[in-house]
Amino acid sequence: MSVLSMEISAMGLTFTNPVLCASGTFGYGREFSGLCDLSRLGGLVTKGVSLEPRAGNPPPRVCETASGMLNSIGLENVGLRAFVADKLPFLRDCGTRVLVNFFGETADDYVRCAEGLSGHRGVDGLEANISCPNVEAGGIEFGVEPQMAGALVQRVCGATDLPVVVKLTPNVTDIVPIARACVQAGAAGLSLINTLKGMAVDARAGRPRLGRRFGGLSGPAIKPVALRLVWQVAQAGLGVPILGIGGICSGEDVAELMLAGATLVQVGTANFLRPDAGQQVAEELERFCQRYHPALRSVGELTGGLA
Amino acid sequence: MDRDFFTARLVETRAMGSGYALLRLQGCGPLSGARAGQFVMLRGDWGRDPILPRAYSILSCGGDEARFLVQQVGRGSGLLARATPGAPLTVLGPLGNGFPEPGPGQSDLLVAGGCGLPPLHLAASQAAEAGRASRVELLLGARTADQLLPSLLDELREPEIAIQLATEDGSAGQRGLVTDLLERRLGETDTAREAGGLPGSAGRARETSTTRRILACGPPAMLRAVREVARRHDTRCFLSLEAEMACGLGACLGCAVQARRGSQYLHVCADGPVFDGEDVWP
Numbered sequence: 001m002s003v004l005s006m007e008i009s010a011m012g013l014t015f016t017n018p019v020l021c022a023s024g025t026f027g028y029g030r031e032f033s034g035l036c037d038l039s040r041l042g043g044l045v046t047k048g049v050s051l052e053p054r055a056g057n058p059p060p061r062v063c064e065t066a067s068g069m070l071n072s073i074g075l076e077n078v079g080l081r082a083f084v085a086d087k088l089p090f091l092r093d094c095g096t097r098v099l100v101n102f103f104g105e106t107a108d109d110y111v112r113c114a115e116g117l118s119g120h121r122g123v124d125g126l127e128a129n130i131s132c133p134n135v136e137a138g139g140i141e142f143g144v145e146p147q148m149a150g151a152l153v154q155r156v157c158g159a160t161d162l163p164v165v166v167k168l169t170p171n172v173t174d175i176v177p178i179a180r181a182c183v184q185a186g187a188a189g190l191s192l193i194n195t196l197k198g199m200a201v202d203a204r205a206g207r208p209r210l211g212r213r214f215g216g217l218s219g220p221a222i223k224p225v226a227l228r229l230v231w232q233v234a235q236a237g238l239g240v241p242i243l244g245i246g247g248i249c250s251g252e253d254v255a256e257l258m259l260a261g262a263t264l265v266q267v268g269t270a271n272f273l274r275p276d277a278g279q280q281v282a283e284e285l286e287r288f289c290q291r292y293h294p295a296l297r298s299v300g301e302l303t304g305g306l307a
Numbered sequence: 308m309d310r311d312f313f314t315a316r317l318v319e320t321r322a323m324g325s326g327y328a329l330l331r332l333q334g335c336g337p338l339s340g341a342r343a344g345q346f347v348m349l350r351g352d353w354g355r356d357p358i359l360p361r362a363y364s365i366l367s368c369g370g371d372e373a374r375f376l377v378q379q380v381g382r383g384s385g386l387l388a389r390a391t392p393g394a395p396l397t398v399l400g401p402l403g404n405g406f407p408e409p410g411p412g413q414s415d416l417l418v419a420g421g422c423g424l425p426p427l428h429l430a431a432s433q434a435a436e437a438g439r440a441s442r443v444e445l446l447l448g449a450r451t452a453d454q455l456l457p458s459l460l461d462e463l464r465e466p467e468i469a470i471q472l473a474t475e476d477g478s479a480g481q482r483g484l485v486t487d488l489l490e491r492r493l494g495e496t497d498t499a500r501e502a503g504g505l506p507g508s509a510g511r512a513r514e515t516s517t518t519r520r521i522l523a524c525g526p527p528a529m530l531r532a533v534r535e536v537a538r539r540h541d542t543r544c545f546l547s548l549e550a551e552m553a554c555g556l557g558a559c560l561g562c563a564v565q566a567r568r569g570s571q572y573l574h575v576c577a578d579g580p581v582f583d584g585e586d587v588w589p
Contacts, residue, residue: 027558062561
């Protein structure tokens with residue numbers, strides 16, 4: 001058995017392993033201190049940050065579904081200023097790579113947020129959530145239309161020296177042109193997939209289970225969708241790393257997404273199952289590779305290796 | 308008190324009737340110093356579906372053991388209620404704030420509705436351990452007599468906690484709601500003060516709205532009613548709330564509850580689950 005390197009180089013950064021914790025499921029990192037050894041993660045992606053604080057949606061905001069869950073948190077967050085003042089100091093020395101997820105309601109919001117997140121020690125990169133309604137375009141989401149997505153990403157990338165990863169929504173007819181537009185506009189990487197839009201009904205009470213009716217579906221239920229979309233985007237050969245997300249609960253799940261084309265992955269809903277899920281998944285991945293792919297020298301060789 | 312994530316072992320599952328099961332776990336050392344009102348996220352080793360752990364108030368804790376009351380309402384609680392002794396369960400806790408410590412000389416009215424009993428049961432037990440049994444009274448309400456969890460109540464009779472019961476169908480205790488008991492109980496205080504005390508509670512005559520508190524847990528409609536009664540009698544109330552929850556750690560922000568003032572939300576896991584009645588709900 002050769003010595004297996006778990007290290008991944010992507011977007012000009014080195015990650016100790018390919019497993020990051022996904023935005024929205026890992027708070028600002030500190031919530032998990034003492035429960036998950038952050039230094040054993042490849043990295044973490046923060047809760048989405050916006051220019052101003054947001055209160056979020058009326059409850060109920062989460063509900064369980066078959067092999068997954070729906071959430072409609074409504075992007076509640078402390079806002080850029082409090083993030084930098086109160087959340088960033090912990091992240092600076094947390095021992096892992098930090099990507100800060102951010103979003104806005106207008107392109108200007110995105111630009112100002114990206115500017116505000118730049119130039120701070122402790123922020124290794126940005127992840128732009130473009131699954132948000134563009135209030136200047138009648139509320140259509142930025143990420144569902146290639147031209148709009150590309151224009152936004154171009155402005156964001158022009159506003160920061162940090163690598164910008166763009167998180168793509170699966171709720172589109174064809175994800176490839178959107179992915180391509182983002183890469184042509186300067187995206188350093190693509191995260192996919194964000195949650196699938198869904199709904200749950202309490203038939204006994206005769207009402208929707210979520211306060212805002214619709215929510216985002218996550219968890220093992222969506223892994224097949226993630227695999228298919230990661231594969232499709234990888235096949236387009238856009239030349240940037242893919243951060244695969246969708247229902248990862250084990251090291252073997254990571255290997256599946258990497259084989260489909262992901263360079264890095266993000267563990268999301270599984271963090272609720274156990275707070276050390278990311279750490280555990282990373283350790284499992286190493287054991288999985290040693291057992292089933294003993295010839296590998298580097299875990300990165302899995303990427304795109306699907307027969 | 309630091310929260311921990313650990314695997315405990317189920318040693319006993321006791322069916323309590325009316326869809327209730329009492330779970331006794333070993334390997335719960337990290338919970339031994341928990342406060343009444345704190346909770347855990349509990350999950351069995353059943354693969355990925357249902358995926359989320361479930362939030363339960365701590366019913367009892369001490370040494371290596373802890374107990375939880377599970378009411379079967381869906382898939383997760385059903386699996387927990389049917390889990391067999393020996394099963395490993397993951398536990399994340401103790402979580403949340405718990406009820407605030409009583410001030411010197413303060414007495415507590417513990418108001419529980421149905422499955423809201425556990426945190427108040429723990430509050431009563433801990434008060435008894437601290438030699439405060441005469442300073443707490445438990446008011447418990449349920450729809451019917453068989454939902455009153457008699458074996459749990461028996462545990463509180465030994466340390467002589469005063470208990471009053473109400474059932475909606477009148478099958479045990481007073482017919483009506485637990486808030487009717489509370490209203491009557493608070494109404495008696497003034498009368499008692501004039502009459503020189505009532506049987507069963509010598510301290511009642513000396514009780515004033517500043518030396519007593521209400522600690523309550525139960526369905527939201529009951530808790531709102533408790534708050535109304537508390538306001539009428541100028542008594543501070545602390546409400547233990549429940550919400551759909553994914554992480555228990557303040558990370559997912561799923562367990563939002565509307566704050567009393569403004570358009571902000573509080574979070575049951577990180578800001579609660581115990582709230583001053585005047586801080587939540589418009």
